[in-house]
Amino acid sequence: MIDLLSSLVSGDINLITSLIWLIIAAGLSIVGGAIGGVLLAGKDLGYELAAMTGGLLGPAGVIPAIFFGLVVLNLLKN
Numbered sequence: 649m650i651d652l653l654s655s656l657v658s659g660d661i662n663l664i665t666s667l668i669w670l671i672i673a674a675g676l677s678i679v680g681g682a683i684g685g686v687l688l689a690g691k692d693l694g695y696e697l698a699a700m701t702g703g704l705l706g707p708a709g710v711i712p713a714i715f716f717g718l719v720v721l722n723l724l725k726n
Contacts, residue, residue: 661725666718673714674707681706 655665685702686695693701 661718661722666722669718670711670714673710677706677710678703679706 652664652668655662656668682699682703684706685698685700689698689701692698
């Protein structure tokens with residue numbers, strides 16, 4: 649566990665750390681999508697439906713971008 653934390657802090661990119669960063673980014677994008685959905689369409693669709701829709705569609709753009717970014721960082725580091 650200490651090795652994992654030290655590799656996360658030092659910026660070492662391997663399979664485990666990239667999966668952890670992908671999970672963290674997906675969780676934050678779900679929360680951000682829900683907040684954005686409520687702010688944009690809360691009054692029109694209802695706050696619960698807007699939050700669910702935003703939470704489902706928020707990671708659609710974030711997950712491929714994070715994956716691509718991690719691949720590029722890994723290629724640049726090597």
